[in-house]
Amino acid sequence: MTQPSDDFQIVTCSDENFFKFLPSLERNIFRRFGRYPVIYDLGLTEAQIKSLKSEVLRVPVDDSYRDMTTDGFIRTTHKPDCIAHFLETQKENCLYADADTFFIETIDSSVFAGADIAVTPRHPRELLVPDPLKNGKINAGVLYFRNSPKAREMIVAWAGLCQERSMSDQLAMSNLLESAGLTEGFGMVDVDGASILKLDPLIYNDTGCSQGDIWHFKNAGRRFHKFRRRALVGLLDDISPALLKKYAKRKSKAAGST
Numbered sequence: 001m002t003q004p005s006d007d008f009q010i011v012t013c014s015d016e017n018f019f020k021f022l023p024s025l026e027r028n029i030f031r032r033f034g035r036y037p038v039i040y041d042l043g044l045t046e047a048q049i050k051s052l053k054s055e056v057l058r059v060p061v062d063d064s065y066r067d068m069t070t071d072g073f074i075r076t077t078h079k080p081d082c083i084a085h086f087l088e089t090q091k092e093n094c095l096y097a098d099a100d101t102f103f104i105e106t107i108d109s110s111v112f113a114g115a116d117i118a119v120t121p122r123h124p125r126e127l128l129v130p131d132p133l134k135n136g137k138i139n140a141g142v143l144y145f146r147n148s149p150k151a152r153e154m155i156v157a158w159a160g161l162c163q164e165r166s167m168s169d170q171l172a173m174s175n176l177l178e179s180a181g182l183t184e185g186f187g188m189v190d191v192d193g194a195s196i197l198k199l200d201p202l203i204y205n206d207t208g209c210s211q212g213d214i215w216h217f218k219n220a221g222r223r224f225h226k227f228r229r230r231a232l233v234g235l236l237d238d239i240s241p242a243l244l245k246k247y248a249k250r251k252s253k254a255a256g257s258t
Helices: 016-033 046-051 079-090 124-128 149-161 169-176 224-239 241-256
Strands: 008-014 038-041 055-057 093-097 101-103 117-119 142-145 187-191 194-198 214-216
Touching: 008 016, 008 079, 016 046, 016 101, 016 224, 038 079, 055 079, 079 093, 079 142, 079 149, 101 224, 149 169, 149 194, 224 241
Parallel strands: 008 038, 008 093, 038 055, 117 194
Antiparallel strands: 093 142, 101 214, 117 142, 187 194
């Protein structure tokens, strides 16, 4: 196959319940990157699909992705199949982002230079709960995959681990990359011949939504106060990206003082 350029396409997934994030996410990504994301349909209505500007794709996905693991986490094991399909059919590199993320800044492809896969270890905020690593040492809400043989090989292994009913996609990826030392700093490491880049979650998967380039409103689909804040950020971006940057700067300053 033709080797892709260093550029990437942003990919997300959504069902009917998470559609509420998609219109503002589309606009946000278009403003930052000049193109709309690719959206994988996990159960959108026809009316919802027609309202979107993005390319909407569908692959067969086992409904068990909606199930809970034995430890009570949503499995979300649809991701390997969707990402594998994208890499095979679109011939581009992939930056996967959950639908409840938001791009405060444009992400340059140089961030991922040399990496087959890039992941973010858990944000410090996520480590404040009891047994914080029970569902894995990474947060799989933001993942990068180069369209390379090694990355595709790792995705096959990831999908295989996800077949276990006790696994979430996040725990499966964490286990797959265990030798990368996921809690031991950032930078590039080798895992079975694949170049794995560990990125700072404070910047690239900021679940604190205060200082990063990518804010991740984790659980905003189930917690109204997080959804309300996500909606505010989308509104500010629609009014003026400069206004959003001013708001983000204020949040960052407040986070730095705590």
